[in-house]
Amino acid sequence: MSQANIEDNEVDIVIAALHSDLTSFMIEWKPVFSRFHLIIVKDPDLSEELQIPEGFNLDVYTKSDIDRVVGSSTSILFSGYSCRYFGYLISQKKYIISVDDDCIPARDSSGALVDIIAQHADNLKTPATPFFFNTIYDPYRKGADFVRGYPFSLRSGVACALSCGLWLNLADYDAPTQALKPGQRNTRYVDAVLTVPARAMMPVSGINIAFNRELVGPALIPALKLAGEGKLRWETVEDIWSGMCVKVICDHLGLGVKSGLPYVWRNERGNAIDSLKKEWEGVKLMEEVVPFFQSVRLPQSAIKAEDCVVEMAKSVKEQLGQSDPMFARAAEAMVEWVKLWKAVRSSQLST
Numbered sequence: 001m002s003q004a005n006i007e008d009n010e011v012d013i014v015i016a017a018l019h020s021d022l023t024s025f026m027i028e029w030k031p032v033f034s035r036f037h038l039i040i041v042k043d044p045d046l047s048e049e050l051q052i053p054e055g056f057n058l059d060v061y062t063k064s065d066i067d068r069v070v071g072s073s074t075s076i077l078f079s080g081y082s083c084r085y086f087g088y089l090i091s092q093k094k095y096i097i098s099v100d101d102d103c104i105p106a107r108d109s110s111g112a113l114v115d116i117i118a119q120h121a122d123n124l125k126t127p128a129t130p131f132f133f134n135t136i137y138d139p140y141r142k143g144a145d146f147v148r149g150y151p152f153s154l155r156s157g158v159a160c161a162l163s164c165g166l167w168l169n170l171a172d173y174d175a176p177t178q179a180l181k182p183g184q185r186n187t188r189y190v191d192a193v194l195t196v197p198a199r200a201m202m203p204v205s206g207i208n209i210a211f212n213r214e215l216v217g218p219a220l221i222p223a224l225k226l227a228g229e230g231k232l233r234w235e236t237v238e239d240i241w242s243g244m245c246v247k248v249i250c251d252h253l254g255l256g257v258k259s260g261l262p263y264v265w266r267n268e269r270g271n272a273i274d275s276l277k278k279e280w281e282g283v284k285l286m287e288e289v290v291p292f293f294q295s296v297r298l299p300q301s302a303i304k305a306e307d308c309v310v311e312m313a314k315s316v317k318e319q320l321g322q323s324d325p326m327f328a329r330a331a332e333a334m335v336e337w338v339k340l341w342k343a344v345r346s347s348q349l350s351t
Contacts, residue, residue: 006125011036011094012091012096013036013096015041015098015099016081017050017083017101018043018080018101020051021051022052022101025102028105029099030056031105031113032105032115036057038058040060041066041086042060042062042083044078044079045079045080045231061087066086069089069344070340077222077223081231082238085220085222088213088220093213095120095213096210096211096217099207100206100233103208103265103267106189108189108191109189109191114264116210116263116264118262119165119262120163120262122193123160124163124210126157127256128157129256130250130256133197138193138195141193157256158254159212160212161215161250162255162257162258163211165210165260166186166259166262168265169186169266172205172207175275176283179276182272189263190260192261195256195257196258196259201290202244203240204242204243205233207266211246215305216305219250219305219309221242222333223242224237224241225330225333226281226282232275236282237285241289241330244290248296292315296312298312299311306341309334309338
């Protein structure tokens with residue numbers, strides 16, 4: 001099925017360890033992960049030692065590593081689910097694939113184990129088509145093509161910078177939706193990939209994601225922290241904010257974003273009703289945040305992802321910062337992130 005192979009030295013798999021015992025998680029993923037390098041970042045708030053089985057090529061980073069690289073005053077950016085961004089920061093590979101530690105490999109409609117590395121590679125290494133929608137989805141997949149009426153001038157597509165995978169079993173609903181439908185599970189395996197159209201916003205989920213670090217690495221940002229942020233996906237919107245930032249930047253730079261395959265199987269965790277008390281703040285914020293991202297435009301002088309983040313931070317501070325100090329802090333974190341990215345890149349190049 002795979003059209004685009006990915007070399008061992010092209011990719012880092014980044015895992016945010018929010019739980020100490022990764023034994024079953026790693027064993028489940030061994031058929032998929034075994035030939036690739038893993039970066040495991042331990043949540044700085046986790047006190048227990050990590051339990052990781054042998055047989056993997058990996059590096060583990062803890063709070064002391066984060067403090068050493070970014071300084072203790074900045075390390076707060078990397079707590080909870082945001083610790084995975086430290087992996088993005090210190091990686092030197094072209095591609096990053098990240099999956100949450102409550103997920104295991106899914107099986108497709110035929111019962112075969114889904115290789116998320118191969119499918120994310122397909123998505124990232126074949127072009128995207130954000131400027132004209134192809135009604136049979138990804139025209140570069142085996143057995144597909146462009147439909148009648150699709151302009152030939154657009155059929156070469158653009159580089160795909162971001163691949164957003166999906167989930168079976170526990171879908172990435174928000175707490176109000178899951179609380180209202182506690183028994184609802186996603187059982188539909190849809191064998192499709194599509195390019196998200198230019199200027200269309202989307203809620204990017206950090207649960208199962210891959211991206212081209214060289215094109216948009218600095219645009220995935222650990223910036224927006226809720227006051228009562230917890231340790232469950234229901235209780236955070238950091239990936240939603242980061243996703244809207246990177247989507248706007250991809251649109252500005254003429255890059256593509258794909259959604260669909262590959263799937264992971266997401267296990268049960270937490271209580272939606274309990275989480276609702278924490279996430280309600282984030283649910284309400286989206287009503288203000290989405291119109292901002294739909295309307296924000298970046299100057300033509302911003303030609304790199306780093307430049308785009310800095311320009312977007314200015315707009316966040318000017319247009320949202322007055323309504324809630326949370327946005328002002330997010331703008332500051334975005335600027336700080338770019339400084340960190342440049343400093344780490346400079347350090348890596350000099351060694």
